[in-house]
Amino acid sequence: MIIDGTLGGGGHSEALLAAGATVYGIDRDPRALEAASARLARFGERFHPVKGEFGAMASLVPMKVQGVLLDLGVSSPQLDQPSRGFSFMHDGPLDMRMGDQGETCAELIARLPENELADVIYQYGDERFSRHIARELKARLPQTTFAAVDAVKRAVPRGKWPRDINVATRTFQALRIAVNRELENLEAALAAIPQVLAPGGRAAIISFHSLEDRPVKKAFRALCGEGPDQTPRGLPVIRETKADFVALTKKAVVAGEAEASNNPRARSAKLRAVEKLS
Numbered sequence: 001m002i003i004d005g006t007l008g009g010g011g012h013s014e015a016l017l018a019a020g021a022t023v024y025g026i027d028r029d030p031r032a033l034e035a036a037s038a039r040l041a042r043f044g045e046r047f048h049p050v051k052g053e054f055g056a057m058a059s060l061v062p063m064k065v066q067g068v069l070l071d072l073g074v075s076s077p078q079l080d081q082p083s084r085g086f087s088f089m090h091d092g093p094l095d096m097r098m099g100d101q102g103e104t105c106a107e108l109i110a111r112l113p114e115n116e117l118a119d120v121i122y123q124y125g126d127e128r129f130s131r132h133i134a135r136e137l138k139a140r141l142p143q144t145t146f147a148a149v150d151a152v153k154r155a156v157p158r159g160k161w162p163r164d165i166n167v168a169t170r171t172f173q174a175l176r177i178a179v180n181r182e183l184e185n186l187e188a189a190l191a192a193i194p195q196v197l198a199p200g201g202r203a204a205i206i207s208f209h210s211l212e213d214r215p216v217k218k219a220f221r222a223l224c225g226e227g228p229d230q231t232p233r234g235l236p237v238i239r240e241t242k243a244d245f246v247a248l249t250k251k252a253v254v255a256g257e258a259e260a261s262n263n264p265r266a267r268s269a270k271l272r273a274v275e276k277l278s
């Protein structure tokens, strides 16, 4: 029994099912669930689609499992469909919700005070023009992706636009993370993993940027008893190993050249995995 917490198009679940596993495929996006359920119908009773957030996996899947897999972020169908409002490359409603519930991006911009919006753009986007951008967004209250891109372009002086990425990349990443409460959900999943895994079970998480990778690394290190050393300098250290988990990846696993050129989105992927001891 495996939980695929980010079912998406069902690629990972398909590989797990083909290897003989029973899979609970969780996704908050009803369209992903529908498409993946059709793709995986041939596995019959071994595939269980579940609508919900992976942060709630402990209540969504009422038994201990042998594995938890998370492949974080948005899927290609979400990103590439203008009507979902994730992409600064296509015009569409400024939505950005992975699921069908909660506040859209346009509503989030309208609700947040300017200083809080600036903090979101700074913290989740690492955008140094966050204050200017928040001011423009609040002044214009964009309803479409292109109107939001336009606000960013007006806020960032032309000579300061990045060369390697779109000027709106960081702002869009930040808004997407906030709309979907991505980091809160990740923290909830990291807290749930020790409860849902059976002894000998494994958790593997693929992250795409440091805001995701940092908490995964920290939580996995803590589970493996490798937390930061709190001993004051100069005092003798007695190491006790009473960890319940062991790391399966000493360093994050990254895509090789062949995979990265086949699938450019894999370039920034980092995989970390742990195993619960029996």
Ligand SMILES: C[S@@+](CC[C@H](N)C(=O)[O-])C[C@H]1O[C@@H](n2cnc3c(N)ncnc32)[C@H](O)[C@@H]1O
Residues within 6 Å of the ligand: 005, 006, 007, 008, 009, 010, 011, 012, 013, 026, 027, 028, 029, 032, 052, 053, 054, 055, 071, 072, 073, 074, 075, 076, 098, 099, 182, 185, 186
């Ligand atoms: C990168 S895609 C996964 C692709 C999948 N591994 C595959 O093989 O096709 C991420 C998926 O996870 C879903 N997702 C992201 N965060 C989620 C969360 N907190 N709860 C449930 N689903 C989530 C998204 O809706 C999206 O469909």
